Amino acid sequence: MxxxxxxxxxxxxxxxxxxxxxxxxxxxxxxxxxxxxxxxxxxxxxxxxxxxxxxxxxxxxxxxxxxxxxxxxxxxxxxxxxxxxxxxxxxxxxxxxxxxxxxxxxxxxxxxxxxxxxxxxxxxxxxxxxxxxxxxxxxxxxxxxxxxxxxxxxxxxxxDLRVLYRNKEIVAKAPETWDELKAAALASKGDGMEGVLFNGGRWEGTTFDWLANFWAEGGELVDAAGKPVFASGENREKFLKAVRYYKDLVDSGAAPKRVATIGNYDEFHAAAAAGTTALFIGGNWQLGQLRNTLEPEEFAKWTFSELPGPTATARATGTxxxxxxxxxxxxxxxxxxxxxxxxxxxxxxxxxxxxxxxxxxxxxxxxxxxxxxxxxxxxxxxxxxARPGVPIYPEISNQIQIMMGDVLSGTKTPEAALDAADAAVQAAYHR
The missing domain is CATH 3.40.190.10 (Periplasmic binding protein-like II)
Structure with a gap:
């Protein structure tokens, strides 16, 4: 996709x-x-x-x-x-x-x-x-x-893959952990930025980009038989931890509330060109977009690094x-x-x-x-x-998109949103 x-x-x-x-x-x-x-x-x-x-x-x-x-x-x-x-x-x-x-x-x-x-x-x-x-x-x-x-x-x-882009004049050091990204995003607001941008709207990009955080913890969406297991056992806690990470970015102001409506990668390099963000989670192809969108002296300020993980050694990216x-x-x-x-x-x-x-x-x-x-x-x-090669994945993705909207907007707690997503996915799986 x-x-x-x-x-x-x-x-x-x-x-x-x-x-x-x-x-x-x-x-x-x-x-x-x-x-x-x-x-x-x-x-x-x-x-x-x-x-x-x-x-x-x-x-x-x-x-x-x-x-x-x-x-x-x-x-x-x-x-x-x-x-x-x-x-x-x-x-x-x-x-x-x-x-x-x-x-x-x-x-x-x-x-x-x-x-x-x-x-x-x-x-x-x-x-x-x-x-x-x-x-x-x-x-x-x-x-x-x-x-x-x-x-x-x-x-x-x-x-392709997802990476963290940053304006190195504002964020000099690449954030390696979730905590470091939050701190860098909050610090960037002191320079007039709106914090870190990422996909949070109702589309596949939201699920795929966020899943890197779940995978970095060793989480599994399905078992060997293709049955959804993301809401049970150890996977449940890993899933909730990754959801709370995104929620905390919004609640703390490290990410603007409008991320809940972002459903297009174009918004990221547009924000970089407008000088309103110093951090965004995007695709590798966006390096070329930045090169062609920005003046050479502005493009020289931008670089990228691997997505931060829960720890500096636990990394993953969606491909x-x-x-x-x-x-x-x-x-x-x-x-x-x-x-x-x-x-x-x-x-x-x-x-x-x-x-x-x-x-x-x-x-x-x-x-x-x-x-x-x-x-x-x-x-x-x-x-x-890569996304798991099972027929139930599209419905898992659909429910994660709904869940993310509910959580980032404050409509549901992470726990309630996860339970609702799991119920819908399990019903679809058994059908």
């Missing part, structure tokens, strides 16, 4: 935009390859492709796909484009593939990959990736794409991203889908869009990922946690 931002583009992306007339011939709005090719595959994509609204990305993908068709002659790829309502699009696609009406190959959000695996609509891709390539994936990625039977059911090609999966049963189509994931997206696509790779080796292969900033992001991914 990750947002794509044109502002995150760096100058090196220009290397991908040199097109020949032949590339234009091979890549049309709804087709890749010759129109009269004997074999056809249907590919459904997000904006990460030739139809991207970002001109540099669109041009870059045209070249990548034109080169791809030259390496795989005889194929025509019919393109389908998803709308920006990713949740709705993914739900619709799942129903289509279950009824045999879906695309042959498609982008599947890591957020809902478990639903597709559970529905048994994805084809195994083991034959197209070596054991070494799979082993090189970050652990949370490898776990996410692997089924219970040990087979590889998608290729997760890009990822998302996109996968490519094959739905077609035709072995040739499955092979071509795997080739698209491997030759267009994993590596070239990462470099084109400046999206963090999921394979450690790619950070050394491409110059753009050798920068100190991207090396720091890669290091932080070692503490990455």
């Amino acid at each position: 990750r947002l794509r931002f044109a502002a995150a583009l760096l100058a090196s992306a220009a290397a991908f935009v040199s097109l020949s007339a032949r590339a234009d011939d091979l890549v049309a709005k709804d087709r890749i390859g010759p129109a009269d090719a004997p074999k056809a595959l249907t590919l459904r994509l997000t904006q990460d492709g030739p139809n991207s609204n970002t001109p540099d990305w669109a041009e870059g993908y045209k070249k990548l796909f034109a080169d791809f068709t030259r390496r795989h002659p005889g194929w025509k790829i019919n393109l389908e484009l998803m709308s920006d309502n990713i949740g709705q699009e993914q739900a619709r696609m799942l129903e289509q593939v279950k009824s045999g009406q879906g695309p042959d190959c498609a982008a599947v959000d890591s957020f809902v990959l478990a639903l597709f695996k559970g529905a048994e609509v994805l084809q195994p891709l083991d034959a197209y990736f070596t054991k070494e390539e799979v082993a090189d994936l970050f652990p949370f990625v490898r776990e996410g794409v692997t089924g219970k039977d040990g087979h590889l059911y998608a290729w997760w090609w890009d990822t 998302g991203g996109w996968t490519i999966g094959a739905f077609a049963k035709d072995p040739e189509k499955v092979a071509l889908c795997a080739a698209i994931a491997k030759e267009v997206y994993s590596g070239p696509g990462n470099a084109l869009q400046m999206q963090l790779p999921t394979s450690k080796a790619l950070y050394d292969k491409y110059d753009v990922f050798k920068t100190p900033e991207n090396q720091a992001f890669a290091k932080a991914l070692a503490n990455g946690h």
Whole structure:
């Protein structure tokens, strides 16, 4: 469920935009390859492709796909484009593939990959990736794409993470613990700032960003069987502790009350540009936004660090991203889908869009990922946690969003809000 931002583009992306007339011939709005090719595959994509609204990305993908068709002659790829309502699009696609009406190959959000695996609509891709390539994936990625039977059911090609951004002229030292963040946020108010900003509105970003605090304590949302256990046993106390942490930030004034209504990462770099905040919890892609939004002398004041934890050594961060999966049963189509994931997206696509790779080796292969900033992001991914690959997760997320609104607004105590969330989730689980 990750947002794509044109502002995150760096100058090196220009290397991908040199097109020949032949590339234009091979890549049309709804087709890749010759129109009269004997074999056809249907590919459904997000904006990460030739139809991207970002001109540099669109041009870059045209070249990548034109080169791809030259390496795989005889194929025509019919393109389908998803709308920006990713949740709705993914739900619709799942129903289509279950009824045999879906695309042959498609982008599947890591957020809902478990639903597709559970529905048994994805084809195994083991034959197209070596054991070494799979082993090189970050652990949370490898776990996410692997089924219970040990087979590889998608290729997760890009990822992201959440970090703490700060204006180092106002907050000189990176806060390492929750207490240190609270103190830094309160101190920043003396410089006219409004404290630390984070997502607290009714959307997935609120759940995902907050969960890092629960995970940092070792909390588990579900057990090995996929049953919700976040409100029982040791998990309950860890969950409540993480909720109280956010509540205390608001109650103390370290975070403004308006965080309960924030449901868009854009508000953070906008506040940084307006000079109203010195601290915010955001995504790694926002570094590029800050670079392109702020004047150079202002951007130089900003840096980032890992999210603070309950202690300096207990850290976690939420990680998302996109996968490519094959739905077609035709072995040739499955092979071509795997080739698209491997030759267009994993590596070239990462470099084109400046999206963090999921394979450690790619950070050394491409110059753009050798920068100190991207090396720091890669290091932080070692503490990455993906959302659990179980069908009940969307309802868990929904109830956490409701709970967070009730707690931050003072409508319910953390205990009462957690009990209500658990009751709703358990009812949905048993249904």
